[in-house]
Amino acid sequence: MELIKLILRNTLRQRLRATLTILGMAVAILAFCLLRTVVDAWYAGVSAASPNRLVTRNAVSLIFPLPISYRQKILQVAGVSQVAYANWFAGVYIDERHFFPRMAVGPETFFDLFPEFVIPQDQLKAFQKERNACIVGRKLVQKYGWKLGDTINLTGNIYPGDWQFVLRGVYSGATKTTDETQFFFRWDYLDEVLRKNMVHRSGYAGWYVVRIRNPFDSGAISQSIDALFKNSWAETLTETEKAFQMGFVAMTDAIVMAVRIVSFVVIAVILLVLANTMTMTARERMSEYAVLKTLGFGNRFLFLLISGESMTIALLGGMLGMALAFPVAHVFGKEMSTLLPVFHIHWKTLFFATTLSLAIGLLAAAFPTWRAARMRIASALSHVG
Amino acid sequence: MTENKSSLAPPPIVQVENIYKSYRRGSQEISVLRGINLAITEGNFVALMGPSGSGKTTLLNLIAGIDRPDEGRLLVAGTDITRLGELDLARWRAHHVGFVFQFYNLLPVLSGLENVELPLLLRDLTRKQRREHAMLALELVGLQDRVHHYPRELSGGQQQRVAIARAIVTDPTLIVADEPTGDLDKTSATEVLALLEQLNQEFSKTIIMVTHDPRAAEKAKEIHHLDKGVFNNN
Numbered sequence: 001m002e003l004i005k006l007i008l009r010n011t012l013r014q015r016l017r018a019t020l021t022i023l024g025m026a027v028a029i030l031a032f033c034l035l036r037t038v039v040d041a042w043y044a045g046v047s048a049a050s051p052n053r054l055v056t057r058n059a060v061s062l063i064f065p066l067p068i069s070y071r072q073k074i075l076q077v078a079g080v081s082q083v084a085y086a087n088w089f090a091g092v093y094i095d096e097r098h099f100f101p102r103m104a105v106g107p108e109t110f111f112d113l114f115p116e117f118v119i120p121q122d123q124l125k126a127f128q129k130e131r132n133a134c135i136v137g138r139k140l141v142q143k144y145g146w147k148l149g150d151t152i153n154l155t156g157n158i159y160p161g162d163w164q165f166v167l168r169g170v171y172s173g174a175t176k177t178t179d180e181t182q183f184f185f186r187w188d189y190l191d192e193v194l195r196k197n198m199v200h201r202s203g204y205a206g207w208y209v210v211r212i213r214n215p216f217d218s219g220a221i222s223q224s225i226d227a228l229f230k231n232s233w234a235e236t237l238t239e240t241e242k243a244f245q246m247g248f249v250a251m252t253d254a255i256v257m258a259v260r261i262v263s264f265v266v267i268a269v270i271l272l273v274l275a276n277t278m279t280m281t282a283r284e285r286m287s288e289y290a291v292l293k294t295l296g297f298g299n300r301f302l303f304l305l306i307s308g309e310s311m312t313i314a315l316l317g318g319m320l321g322m323a324l325a326f327p328v329a330h331v332f333g334k335e336m337s338t339l340l341p342v343f344h345i346h347w348k349t350l351f352f353a354t355t356l357s358l359a360i361g362l363l364a365a366a367f368p369t370w371r372a373a374r375m376r377i378a379s380a381l382s383h384v385g
Numbered sequence: 386m387t388e389n390k391s392s393l394a395p396p397p398i399v400q401v402e403n404i405y406k407s408y409r410r411g412s413q414e415i416s417v418l419r420g421i422n423l424a425i426t427e428g429n430f431v432a433l434m435g436p437s438g439s440g441k442t443t444l445l446n447l448i449a450g451i452d453r454p455d456e457g458r459l460l461v462a463g464t465d466i467t468r469l470g471e472l473d474l475a476r477w478r479a480h481h482v483g484f485v486f487q488f489y490n491l492l493p494v495l496s497g498l499e500n501v502e503l504p505l506l507l508r509d510l511t512r513k514q515r516r517e518h519a520m521l522a523l524e525l526v527g528l529q530d531r532v533h534h535y536p537r538e539l540s541g542g543q544q545q546r547v548a549i550a551r552a553i554v555t556d557p558t559l560i561v562a563d564e565p566t567g568d569l570d571k572t573s574a575t576e577v578l579a580l581l582e583q584l585n586q587e588f589s590k591t592i593i594m595v596t597h598d599p600r601a602a603e604k605a606k607e608i609h610h611l612d613k614g615v616f617n618n619n
Contacts, residue, residue, distance in 0.1 A: 002499075002506055009494035291490045294451050295504045295551075296479025298472060378443075378452040381486065 003301070007308035014281065018313060021277045025317020025360070026324060028270035029353050033325035034332065035263035036349045041333075042256055043249055044342035048177055049242035051215035053113060056208040056225055057244070059235040062088075065204030066234050068191075071106075073228050074210055079221045081213050084110040085205035087187060091154040091163065099338045100140055102154065102183040104190040106205075111135075113211050116174040123148070123169035131189045135169035137180035139337065152183075159190065161197065181341040210238070267356055270317075274364035278310045282368030289372045290380030299373040306369045311361030318357025322350055397424035398558065398591055399448055404457035406443055406614075417443045418454070419614040425559075425607075428589040430582070432596055432605035439611040441595045442563055448593060449561040450478045462558045479507045483552030485562035485581075489544040491536040497523065497547045498532040504555045522550035526580055542573025549580055559591040560584065566601050578604045 011018055040047070056074060058064035065087070074083045087104040107128050111117055119127075119135060127133040134152065146152065146167050154163045165185050173180050187205070194202035212221050222238035229236045239247075249256070282289070289302055325345055333343030401423035407416040417440045425431050433441040446452040447459060450466045459466050462481060469477055484490075491500045501519040510518070523529055526546040536544050545565060552560050562581065566574035582604045584590040594605060602608050610617040 002502075006492075006494065013494055287490065288492055291484075291486075291492070292503075293475065294449075294478065294484055296475045296507050298475050376452070378446045381451070381490075382442075 003304055003308065007305060007312060010281075010285075010305070010309050011312045017277060017281075021274060021313050022317040022320065024273050025270055025314055025357070026320035028266050029318045029321025029357060030324050030328060031266045032263050032356070033322060033345055033349055033353055034329060035259050035266070036352065037325075037329055037343060037345050038340065039256055039259055039263075040346050040349065041336075041340035041343045042252070044177055044179060044340075045245040046242055046249060048116065048175075048179070048342075049240070049245050050116075051218070051240070051242070052212050053241040054210040054212060054218060054222055054225070054238050055241050055244035056210055056236045056238040057206070059226070059237040062207065064234070065206055066208065066236065068203050068205050070229065070234075070236070071205070071208060074208060074225055077221060077224045077228070079212050079214060079217045080210055080225075082109055082113055082211040084113045084209045084211075085187060085207070086110065086209065087190060087204070087206040088158070089154075089156070089185070089190065090158045091156050093152070093154055097338075100181050100183055100341075101179075102185075104187040105184045107186045107188065110184070110209070111171075113209050116178045117171040118174050119169050119171045126168040127186070130166060130168060131186060131192070132165050133168035134165040134183060134185040135171055136167060136184070137182050137341075138170055138172040139180040139341070140183065141167075141170050143181075143337070159194065159198075159201075161193065163193075176344045177342050179341045181337060209241070267360065271360045271363055274310065274314060274360055275367060277313070278306065278364045278368050279371075281309070282306055282372060286372065286375060286380050290375060290377045293375070293377050294381070299369075302372045303365075303369045306372060307362055307365035310365035311358055314357045314361030314364065315354075318353060318360075322353055396426065398427040398429075398462055399423070399425035399593070400458070400460040401444070401448065402458040402460070404444070404447060404454045404459065406440070406447065406452070406454050417614050418447075421457070421614070421616065423609065423616075425591065425593065427591055428585070429607060430585040430592045430594070430605045431607045431609065432594050432602035433609050433611060434596060434599075434602055435611035435617070440614045441611045444611065445561050445563055445593060445595050448559075449482050449484065450474050476507075479504060480555065481558040483555065483557040483560040485545070485548050485552050485560065485565045487564035487567040489536070489541070489548045489568075491544055491547055491551075493536050496533045496535055497528060497539065497550075500536070500547055501550045501554050504551060508555065518554055519550070522554040523547070525553065526550045540573065541569050542576055545569060545573065545577050546580065549577070549584075553584060553588075553590070559593060562592065562594040564595055564597065566596065566598055574598070574601070 056066070058066055068085065071083050071085055074080060085106045089102040089104050091102050093100070111119060111124060123135070127135050136146065148167055148170070150167045152165045152167060154165065156163055171180070191202050210225065212218060218240050225238040226236050292301065329343060329345050333340065336343060401421055404418050404421040406418040407414050421444060433444060435441045443452065447454050448461065454467060457467070464477065466474060466477060492503070495503065498519050501522050502515050505515040505518055520529065520532065523532055526549050528543060528546050528550065531539060531543060539547065565581065566577055569577060578601055581592055581594065585592050594601065596602050
């Protein structure tokens with residue numbers, strides 16, 4: 001108790017120095033939390049992937065579609081419980097800057113496979129009844145002020161033409177990590193228009209989403225599915241949803257790695273700043289440490305005193321940084337919602353930031369503690385006055 | 386020169402036997418103490434005098450266990466402190482020695498009472514007991530009305546009296562004082578010396594004091610003069 005009192009009073013002794021160091025630490029931890037959240041947001045699709053979902057796509061490339069007839073064949077594979085399908089529509093809403101994912105999905109089964117998209121039953125039924133209905137994520141609806149029954153116009157680019165959709169459902173995420181900025185409409189509406197205008201492009205799905213009964217069978221089932229279409233003109237590649245999502249992230253691996261490295265560089269810089277502060281502080285107090293040793297206090301007490309002060313500064317700065325991270329992340333997430341639709345500070349990031357704060361405090365105290373421990377009492381006292 | 390004003394001679398509580406101590410300054414070795422022998426009886430008040438660099442503070446530090454000799458034995462209250470490890474020596478200091486420094490060396494973030502309480506943190510006492518002991522020591526030095534003042538709010542003389550209270554609060558075997566009046570005005574110096582004399586006479590505390598001041602040395606029962614690392618018998 002007395003030690004804690006001494007630590008707190010020592011911490012507040014050089015108020016300006018302590019305040020500036022705490023603010024520096026806060027900025028560093030804030031930057032660390034934001035950068036980690038950017039990385040997490042980048043991997044949001046991977047994190048949200050379900051272990052009992054596989055994705056089957058064209059073995060050559062995702063841009064080549066697969067015949068819709070594959071669905072029935074995949075359904076026959078042992079261990080498969082349901083199959084959904086989707087097409088990447090792209091398109092433009094207002095202009096190119098208003099980007100959000102737009103997909104044509106099989107209306108009967110798609111949402112069964114994605115329970116993380118929570119849709120009121122009546123809205124789902126309305127979607128399933130109306131050919132040009134669409135279901136949109138909650139954040140997107142809020143952003144554009146859409147209401148149920150509104151008509152939403154898209155200009156097609158992959159599928160040229162003017163497309164009109166009626167908003168019949170709004171989904172919300174079952175968890176905070178669910179992307180609520182997607183736009184889904186019915187695959188059969190897309191196919192119907194294609195049959196009229198571009199018949200050679202009708203009857204294809206961009207990819208299949210396969211629900212399996214046992215995630216441990218994913219390897220064998222993937223092989224079985226791909227074997228079905230071996231040597232056909234449209235061979236398939238089946239992988240877990242996680243691997244499928246990783247395929248997108250892998251393209252930007254270098255950027256993500258750079259962000260990760262920068263987040264740790266920030267931590268290294270603040271470690272040096274705090275170490276410098278603690279070294280200066282300890283040097284000024286060497287005679288006090290000598291007095292404490294003279295009175296009989298050992299190196300353990302000095303370690304607790306110095307590291308306690310260092311960890312208090314680091315933790316106060318860390319907590320301030322973490323507290324600031326929430327409003328900053330909120331604003332940042334709002335501004336970047338098109339690129340990073342899921343932007344939430346994960347509890348793991350906070351845990352990591354807290355651990356790092358404590359570690360920084362401990363490491364910054366290492367050198368001054370070592371010096372205090374090695375100090376000769378008589379020499380330190382002879383410099384007093 | 387050694388002057389002995391005591392009439393009775395109880396057994397020595399401090400025995401310094403053939404002590405040598407030198408320091409290195411760069412490549413040069415400076416011999417500070419050269420074969421010092423000294424016996425101090427219990428309840429004595431000893432002044433160590435001598436010019437700067439004569440080795441008096443070094444001798445005091447060795448007796449107090451905050452430095453180690455190169456050669457020789459140091460027996461304090463029957464313990465050869467030259468044989469103690471760092472941890473045991475720290476424990477020994479906490480139990481047997483009270484320190485008074487020239488510049489008081491109080492912790493500025495602690496009040497007078499908390500400074501006096503500090504050495505008691507190493508004892509198995511409750512918070513209430515520690516407070517009681519510290520209050521008693523502060524009353525003894527006449528500072529019961531300044532207990533919650535911080536060092537910066539006290540005069541030099543008052544700070545030194547707090548330091549004396551801190552030195553006696555554990556009831557140590559001996560009190561070592563290094564130039565206790567060196568940083569004080571005449572009035573405060575007189576008060577501090579009177580206090581040390583009172584501790585020696587009324588409470589039979591063994592005191593070893595390093596001083597340049599002949600008036601301070603006058604309060605001691607024994608005066609030892611050091612010059613160039615040896616006692617000057619002339």
